[in-house]
Amino acid sequence: MTPNIAPAEPRQTPGLAPIPPVATRPIVEVKSVSKTYAGGVEALSGISLDFPEGRLTTLLGPSGCGKTTLLKIIAGLIPASGGQVFVDGREVKGPGPERAFVFQDFALMPWASVIRNVAFGLELRGIAHGEREAIAERHIARVGLKGFERKYPHELSGGMRQRVGLARALAVDAKVVLMDEPFSAVDEQTRRKFQEELLELVANEGKSFIFVTHSIEEAVYVSDRIALLSRRPSRVSAIIEPKIVRGGDPEKIRRDSAYLDVVEDIWQQLKHYLD
Amino acid sequence: MVISGIRLPMMTSLIVWAVIWEIAGHTDAGFILPPLSRIVWRVFEIVPTASFLDALLITGRAFLLGNAIAIGIGVPLGILMGRSVIADRLLLPWVNLFLSAPLSALVPVIMVLFGLGETTIVLVVVLFSMWIIVLNTRAGVRAISPSLVEMARSFGANGWQAFSRIYLWAALPEILAGIRLGMIRAVKGVVIGQLLVSVVGFGTLFEIYQSHFLMEHFWALLLVLFSFAFTLNELLAGLERRFAYYAASR
Numbered sequence: 001m002t003p004n005i006a007p008a009e010p011r012q013t014p015g016l017a018p019i020p021p022v023a024t025r026p027i028v029e030v031k032s033v034s035k036t037y038a039g040g041v042e043a044l045s046g047i048s049l050d051f052p053e054g055r056l057t058t059l060l061g062p063s064g065c066g067k068t069t070l071l072k073i074i075a076g077l078i079p080a081s082g083g084q085v086f087v088d089g090r091e092v093k094g095p096g097p098e099r100a101f102v103f104q105d106f107a108l109m110p111w112a113s114v115i116r117n118v119a120f121g122l123e124l125r126g127i128a129h130g131e132r133e134a135i136a137e138r139h140i141a142r143v144g145l146k147g148f149e150r151k152y153p154h155e156l157s158g159g160m161r162q163r164v165g166l167a168r169a170l171a172v173d174a175k176v177v178l179m180d181e182p183f184s185a186v187d188e189q190t191r192r193k194f195q196e197e198l199l200e201l202v203a204n205e206g207k208s209f210i211f212v213t214h215s216i217e218e219a220v221y222v223s224d225r226i227a228l229l230s231r232r233p234s235r236v237s238a239i240i241e242p243k244i245v246r247g248g249d250p251e252k253i254r255r256d257s258a259y260l261d262v263v264e265d266i267w268q269q270l271k272h273y274l275d
Numbered sequence: 276m277v278i279s280g281i282r283l284p285m286m287t288s289l290i291v292w293a294v295i296w297e298i299a300g301h302t303d304a305g306f307i308l309p310p311l312s313r314i315v316w317r318v319f320e321i322v323p324t325a326s327f328l329d330a331l332l333i334t335g336r337a338f339l340l341g342n343a344i345a346i347g348i349g350v351p352l353g354i355l356m357g358r359s360v361i362a363d364r365l366l367l368p369w370v371n372l373f374l375s376a377p378l379s380a381l382v383p384v385i386m387v388l389f390g391l392g393e394t395t396i397v398l399v400v401v402l403f404s405m406w407i408i409v410l411n412t413r414a415g416v417r418a419i420s421p422s423l424v425e426m427a428r429s430f431g432a433n434g435w436q437a438f439s440r441i442y443l444w445a446a447l448p449e450i451l452a453g454i455r456l457g458m459i460r461a462v463k464g465v466v467i468g469q470l471l472v473s474v475v476g477f478g479t480l481f482e483i484y485q486s487h488f489l490m491e492h493f494w495a496l497l498l499v500l501f502s503f504a505f506t507l508n509e510l511l512a513g514l515e516r517r518f519a520y521y522a523a524s525r
Contacts, residue, residue: 100430154520
């Protein structure tokens, strides 16, 4: 399939307000970013990529291809060896309040209650105790954890812990949410439920999401745009816009021929990395 | 422990040893090891005396001050060594050296440098307890999951916030274990220091009891110090258990 690089059509979700059309300016711009680790391992080689505002863009590729590296460079957690990243028009020099990160292993503070974990970003910004707890409570309810505010991470299941991680990222009200394989450590049922909820978030929150996964099905199911990365040293090998018509029965979508075709097409492109 | 169907309380073994001690005390060995009952009696006799309370005050003050200094320096130093490779390379050999060295041999040197007063005792306590705190803190910090550190950074933590809200808490189980081990060593340090200086605190009392061959008094004083060290250990171990719930899930 020829990569479709035309901007996606605004899509309608029944019962929800229509999403505004894609803004002309991308919220995140990656300009010929490369990364060579100490020791000479070249992870990324001149990657250029735009991330449209208000949409979910996925970085997909074989394991070890540097998707997480690219995500962490966008997050400002690791410096790029070359090239630049712009978020909302400003060059990334380190972590910033317009970006929030959701971690693969949740990264919750085990000594802190759910509400303190969720409010942690606000705590670091010096927001008063009462105010940040009120905000955190709202986001805890938003991710379906009402009643668990005073529990500790070890008292929660894996899925619930990732909800805490998600609530923490939403609580700081960042424009861009960066998600590093957020559902890979939860069971399959929870994973599917998370995918539905993620779509709802993208539709309602007005935020931009950058999502890293190694699952083709997951990428096609949740993404507006998929950047396919080649094996290390990584380049963008294709941009795919699945254009799945959403809002219907999830089971129907997963059996839909358009959906299955995109999955098959990506699989054909990734297959040769398997040897 | 269960013997022939009866559950025995935890301290039962101590009673057995106490009985053996009591019997031994009534033999010829009573010359050097008086019966336990008389020693316990003596504890109640010496504890309210002015010389004992004075010694307790001086020793307690030196002990607390020494430990506070050891924790105040040891914890930040351990965190620094756990985070910075350069600091670790530079300091680790020294920490290991001081941890394993026979520190009592250094006490006379400190005496010469700082005189026969409280400063010397405090320094001896620091010297005994600090190194294990440093090593434990360092181990705790090195065990922190990298994603927790990245999490703090990504939400905008500055150096101080990362230290006070992540490193300190994540390493707390190890730090507490280090403080507990350090305090046990500090008890040794304070007693050895006072024995060698022997003009302050319990050192004076030990000196008097030994030179007048008051074995009951001598053992009573030891018993008090032993139970103090034991109680301290148990208290700190209890505190450690309160924070151990997350040690496995960091």
